[in-house]
Amino acid sequence: MATTLSVTSLSATSTGALKAWRSVKPIARPQRSPLFASRCVLGKKAARLRVVRSAPSTPGGISEKVSESIKKAEEACEGDETSGECAAAWDEVEELSAAASHARDRAKEYDPLENYCKDNPETNECRTFDN
Amino acid sequence: METIENIESSAPCLNSTLHFCISDTRDKRRRGEQKQNQISSFSLSSSINKPLKMAVCTAYTSPSLHSPYPISNSSKSHHHFILSTSCRSNRRRVRGEISCSSETNTVVIGLAADSGCGKSTFMRRLTSVFGGAAEPPKGGNPDSNTLISDTTTVICLDDYHSLDRTGRKEKGVTALDPRANDFDLMYQQVKALKEGKAVEKPIYNHVSGLLDPPELIKPPKILVIEGLHPMYDARVRDLLDFSIYLDISNEVKFAWKIQRDMAERGHSLESIKASIEARKPDFDAYIDTQKQYADCVIEVLPTQLIPDDNEGKVLRVKLVMKEGVKYFSPVYLFDEGSTISWIPCGRKLTCSYPGINFFYGPDSYFDHEVSVLEMDGQFDRLDELIYVESHLSSLSTKFYGEVTQQMLKHSDFPGSNNGTGLFQTIVGLKIRDLFEQIITEKSATPAEVSKV
Numbered sequence: 001m002a003t004t005l006s007v008t009s010l011s012a013t014s015t016g017a018l019k020a021w022r023s024v025k026p027i028a029r030p031q032r033s034p035l036f037a038s039r040c041v042l043g044k045k046a047a048r049l050r051v052v053r054s055a056p057s058t059p060g061g062i063s064e065k066v067s068e069s070i071k072k073a074e075e076a077c078e079g080d081e082t083s084g085e086c087a088a089a090w091d092e093v094e095e096l097s098a099a100a101s102h103a104r105d106r107a108k109e110y111d112p113l114e115n116y117c118k119d120n121p122e123t124n125e126c127r128t129f130d131n
Numbered sequence: 132m133e134t135i136e137n138i139e140s141s142a143p144c145l146n147s148t149l150h151f152c153i154s155d156t157r158d159k160r161r162r163g164e165q166k167q168n169q170i171s172s173f174s175l176s177s178s179i180n181k182p183l184k185m186a187v188c189t190a191y192t193s194p195s196l197h198s199p200y201p202i203s204n205s206s207k208s209h210h211h212f213i214l215s216t217s218c219r220s221n222r223r224r225v226r227g228e229i230s231c232s233s234e235t236n237t238v239v240i241g242l243a244a245d246s247g248c249g250k251s252t253f254m255r256r257l258t259s260v261f262g263g264a265a266e267p268p269k270g271g272n273p274d275s276n277t278l279i280s281d282t283t284t285v286i287c288l289d290d291y292h293s294l295d296r297t298g299r300k301e302k303g304v305t306a307l308d309p310r311a312n313d314f315d316l317m318y319q320q321v322k323a324l325k326e327g328k329a330v331e332k333p334i335y336n337h338v339s340g341l342l343d344p345p346e347l348i349k350p351p352k353i354l355v356i357e358g359l360h361p362m363y364d365a366r367v368r369d370l371l372d373f374s375i376y377l378d379i380s381n382e383v384k385f386a387w388k389i390q391r392d393m394a395e396r397g398h399s400l401e402s403i404k405a406s407i408e409a410r411k412p413d414f415d416a417y418i419d420t421q422k423q424y425a426d427c428v429i430e431v432l433p434t435q436l437i438p439d440d441n442e443g444k445v446l447r448v449k450l451v452m453k454e455g456v457k458y459f460s461p462v463y464l465f466d467e468g469s470t471i472s473w474i475p476c477g478r479k480l481t482c483s484y485p486g487i488n489f490f491y492g493p494d495s496y497f498d499h500e501v502s503v504l505e506m507d508g509q510f511d512r513l514d515e516l517i518y519v520e521s522h523l524s525s526l527s528t529k530f531y532g533e534v535t536q537q538m539l540k541h542s543d544f545p546g547s548n549n550g551t552g553l554f555q556t557i558v559g560l561k562i563r564d565l566f567e568q569i570i571t572e573k574s575a576t577p578a579e580v581s582k583v
Contacts, residue, residue, distance in 0.1 A: 062338060063396060063397070065338075066398070067395075067396055070398065070402050073409075074405075081409075084304060087303070087304075087410060087412070087413060088299050088304060089409075090405060090409035091299070091306055091406075091409070091410055091413075092299075092300070093402070095246070096337075098246045098337070098391075100395060101247075101392070102337075104394070118269070
């Protein structure tokens with residue numbers, strides 16, 4: 001189904017998600033401008049899509065690194081579960097999961113205006129006054 | 132200002148030996164700035180024969196020693212005051228401490244906790260208590276783990292890994308193992324920072340798993356070292372002015388890791404469980420043993436208020452505070468040293484299920500005398516929080532409601548509605564109190580010397 005396909009592709013990467021989002025056309029009301037149409041909640045299917053889109057997705061290639069490291073850890077532990085290699089492999093999984101979670105938090109807090117103002121505090125948008 | 136008058140009245144004598152240095156007014160947005168820091172840009176009067184109109188560097192007289200705010204708030208401007216007068220005839224000359232080089236003797240705080248246990252949240256709360264947001268150093272490595280704010284610098288001890296990810300895999304050691312960390316370098320650099328020297332600290336990149344080129348760290352007023360082994364090495368332990376250990380029980384750790392990792396595609400319940408189990412032997416052997424050295428331990432356990440609770444949303448948090456630590460006075464309920472069991476929900480305060488339970492009492496922890504303050508349950512409303520705060524004593528707040536205000540400021544942080552957030556905020560305030568006591572003690576000694 002188109003909806004489920006777009007749901008899975010949404011959770012993949014953020015750039016891919018944007019394309020998938022745009023490719024799903026709204027069901028009704030063709031007269032609205034394209035910009036407005038993409039923001040409208042147009043029925044249950046679109047509403048469900050919107051909910052998934054707001055869930056945090058891990059930026060960059062960290063997600064792939066996490067999945068790969070899990071596979072490698074499972075392979076390393078097939079032989080001996082108490083070996084150092086097994087522990088080191090799962091430790092790597094833990095490290096990458098922590099990095100992924102931090103990257104997600106940073107992406108959630110990202111504000112383009114604040115970012116710009118950090119480097120250019122003297123511009124008109126960014127000047128602050130104290131009294 | 133009293134001090135200016137003193138200088139003016141003694142002006143005719145001040146012929147030659149007034150020296151003073153520059154101070155910046157770069158950033159006026161500081162707490163207490165309007166009260167204390169009258170260190171403003173001044174004009175050097177070239178001919179010192181005429182009386183000095185403006186105070187040059189304000190030297191604080193003794194009463195202001197006990198003021199709540201530290202003398203030099205800004206870490207950017209180096210306040211070097213050398214105020215010496217050759218005139219001794221005027222008895223009412225300026226007396227007071229003149230803090231030279233506020234960067235010497237940095238206060239060092241250590242925070243130990245396993246990965247995924249709330250270190251970052253604690254850091255954000257702590258830096259917020261001191262004011263200012265802590266950010267990674269500008270213009271440096273974007274994957275740097277260091278956070279810098281006006282007064283605080285937070286260093287992640289993962290930067291002192293001696294083996295990078297591939298090195299550890301080859302040797303079959305986890306990052307928890309001391310063999311993967313360079314304790315000599317850690318000790319040297321923390322010692323240097325404590326003495327006021329800048330260091331080039333290596334960077335461990337968590338994404339690539341490699342050791343990146345070093346970054347320059349300047350000595351701050353407060354240095355926080357957070358990681359897996361701040362108290363493992365005895366030499367580093369001796370450098371710490373205060374140490375905290377976050378002890379999360381296994382069930383709660385599992386619940387938190389599930390929350391964190393289930394959003395990842397590759398993870399499943401089994402993989403999360405396997406990861407915790409595989410790291411447990413090293414954790415118990417190397418990390419958990421640091422508990423006994425900590426001045427303060429925050430233990431997080433599952434709640435006892437809900438029988439057979441599986442969700443792990445309601446938490447029972449214990450704040451274990453060592454007795455007899457210099458500059459640290461434990462928080463208590465009603466009567467210090469007694470055992471109190473307190474349920475605030477009743478006639479004056481209505482709470483929703485499961486309510487809030489408090490316990491306070493003396494105890495023994497690894498052969499040390501401790502006081503334990505425990506909270507089980509969660510806050511649903513603001514008035515519950517302020518009610519609880521009004522009954523706790525020795526919180527080291529500067530005004531009534533400061534704990535509540537700090538909790539509200541960060542209501543989006545995890546743990547803001549239960550004991551984790553409350554006790555982290557309280558520990559943050561205690562650290563601020565410790566820092567101010569150290570500063571006033573250090574600046575009191577030169578004052579005694581200058582009184583002639």
